[in-house]
Amino acid sequence: MAETALTDTVASTTRPEGWRGIAADWSSDQRAFKNVSWGKAMMWIFLLSDTFIFSCFLLSYMTTRMSTTVPWPNPGEVFALRIGDREIPLILIAIMTFILISSSGTMAMAVNFGYRHDRARTAALMLATAAFGATFVGMQAFEWTKLIMEGVRPWGNPWGAEQFGSSFFMITGFHGTHVTIGVIFLIAIARKVWRGDFDVGRRGFFTSRKGHYEIVEITGLYWHFVDLVWVFIFALFYLW
Amino acid sequence: MTDTAVQLEGREHSLHAQAHDALVPAVAHTKGQQHPIKLYLVVWGWLFVLSTCSYLVDYFGIHGHLRWSLILLFMVLKAGLIVAVFMHMAWERLALAYAILLPPVLVLVFVAIMVFESDYTHLLRAIFFAPTA
Numbered sequence: 001m002a003e004t005a006l007t008d009t010v011a012s013t014t015r016p017e018g019w020r021g022i023a024a025d026w027s028s029d030q031r032a033f034k035n036v037s038w039g040k041a042m043m044w045i046f047l048l049s050d051t052f053i054f055s056c057f058l059l060s061y062m063t064t065r066m067s068t069t070v071p072w073p074n075p076g077e078v079f080a081l082r083i084g085d086r087e088i089p090l091i092l093i094a095i096m097t098f099i100l101i102s103s104s105g106t107m108a109m110a111v112n113f114g115y116r117h118d119r120a121r122t123a124a125l126m127l128a129t130a131a132f133g134a135t136f137v138g139m140q141a142f143e144w145t146k147l148i149m150e151g152v153r154p155w156g157n158p159w160g161a162e163q164f165g166s167s168f169f170m171i172t173g174f175h176g177t178h179v180t181i182g183v184i185f186l187i188a189i190a191r192k193v194w195r196g197d198f199d200v201g202r203r204g205f206f207t208s209r210k211g212h213y214e215i216v217e218i219t220g221l222y223w224h225f226v227d228l229v230w231v232f233i234f235a236l237f238y239l240w
Numbered sequence: 241m242t243d244t245a246v247q248l249e250g251r252e253h254s255l256h257a258q259a260h261d262a263l264v265p266a267v268a269h270t271k272g273q274q275h276p277i278k279l280y281l282v283v284w285g286w287l288f289v290l291s292t293c294s295y296l297v298d299y300f301g302i303h304g305h306l307r308w309s310l311i312l313l314f315m316v317l318k319a320g321l322i323v324a325v326f327m328h329m330a331w332e333r334l335a336l337a338y339a340i341l342l343p344p345v346l347v348l349v350f351v352a353i354m355v356f357e358s359d360y361t362h363l364l365r366a367i368f369f370a371p372t373a
Contacts, residue, residue, distance in 0.1 A: 018334065025335035033336050044340050055347045059354050066358035069365045076298055094295045101291060105284035108326045115274050217273060217328070224326045228319055234291075235315035239298050240308070 043218045047225045050178075054229050057171050058236055064163040073159035075238050079143070093238050096139050097230065100179075103132030104227040107186075107220045114216035119193055122216060126190035129223060133183040140176045144169075171233055178226050189219045273328045283325045290314045290321075 015034060016024050026032050033041045065072050076089040083091065110125035147168070151158050154166040192198065193216065201210045294314040297307055324330040329337055 015333075022334050022338060025333060032339070034333060036332065036336055041336070044336065048340055048343060051344050052347070055344070055350070059347075059350060062351070063354045063358045063361075066355065067361035067365065069362065069369070076301075090295065090298055094291070097291050097295075098288065101284070101287045104287070104322065104326055105280060108280040108283075109277060111273065112275065112277060112280065221327055224322055227326075228322050231315055231318045231322065235294065235311050239294060239311050 037214060039214065039218050040221070043221050047221065050225065050229075054171075054174070054232070057167075057174060058232065061163075061167040061171060061237065064167060065161070068161045068163060070161040072161050073157060073164050075240070078147070078159065079238060090238060092139060092143055093234065096136055096143075097234050099132050099136050099139070100227050100230050103129045103136070104224055106132065107223045111217045111220045114193065114213040117199065117213065119196060119199070122213075123190045123194040126186050126193065126216070126219075130183045130186040130190065133179050133186065133223075133226075137176055137179050137183070140172060140179075144172075167237070171237060175226070175229055175233060178229070182223050182226050185219055185222065189215055273331060275331075279325065283321050286321060287318055290318050294318075 015021060025034055028034075036044075077087075079093050080087045080089045081091045082088075106125045107129045110122050110129060113121040113125060152165045152168070154169055156162045157165050192204075192211065193213075195202075197204075198212050198215070203209065204211055291314075294311055297310050297314075302310065323341075329341070
């Protein structure tokens with residue numbers, strides 16, 4: 001299967017482009033995604049379905065916030081943090097955003113070094129990405145603790161509309177779960193890269209297929225998606 | 241697996257490797273997603289700038305339509321950069337790009353439906369459930 005993907009990459013230079021290319025690819029029988037391996041196509045399709053899940057969460061949040069007659073708590077004040085003697089609005093969330101963006105940057109470079117078969121740098125950058133991710137989850141745990149101590153519950157909070165708590169825990173909780181799974185995924189693949197599994201053609205434990213460096217890019221797709229979801233959560237939940 | 245099978249597989253691999261080596265000079269740019277590191281660093285920088293901008297919208301307390309349009313603008317720009325460059329969608333064939341990017345756009349129809357729905361709910365609540373002291 002991997003072999004088909006490779007030969008197809010070669011053939012892709014002669015394929016039609018633009019709308020004609022879309023029609024040709026989709027009507028060609030067998031495979032619509034010509035120069036993409038099944039692993040990458042499946043990750044994209046999974047991410048598409050995950051997009052719908054997060055869309056549903058954000059949509060239900062929008063619906064409850066628009067339809068409630070009770071004022072919505074001001075996120076700027078709720079998520080403010082006292083540093084020194086000053087309340088700085090949303091500062092923790094801003095730092096979390098920068099951490100996640102940085103992790104995306106290191107991941108993108110890991111993919112690049114992976115295709116150059118630079119094992120040490122790929123593994124190091126993937127572990128750096130995982131470390132950023134773990135830091136993010138840690139800060140989220142701190143944020144949850146702070147809010148729970150202040151009395152936020154899924155059924156109520158001291159500042160306004162009751163749905164604030166349920167929306168917050170549902171959306172950020174689901175996102176945090178995704179980050180956690182991503183960290184585990186990153187560490188597992190980084191170990192394989194470090195050990196040189198993809199250079200010597202060592203067989204994987206689950207499917208007993210030989211892996212190659214494309215798995216670094218597929219892991220990267222998942223990780224960038226987690227960052228992408230945070231972009232929407234940051235804008236729509238925290239800033240709105 | 242028998243010995244012959246192992247041998248056959250080994251030969252197939254070396255053959256494949258040879259064929260691949262022969263093709264490499266011509267197609268080196270199509271193997272995997274290889275782009276200069278500088279590109280990623282530039283995008284990284286822009287994501288930082290855009291995030292800072294959207295944070296400053298809140299920090300300076302900009303309100304009303306300007307706030308929402310700025311937030312949405314920065315959000316869309318960041319999402320676009322991540323998908324196009326970090327996730328390499330800009331270099332994929334259109335058959336994949338459209339298959340993945342069009343369905344989420346249709347979620348906007350859902351958004352429109354729920355805006356009407358929640359407006360209606362809000363109206364009913366305001367009329368029938370308003371606190372009458």
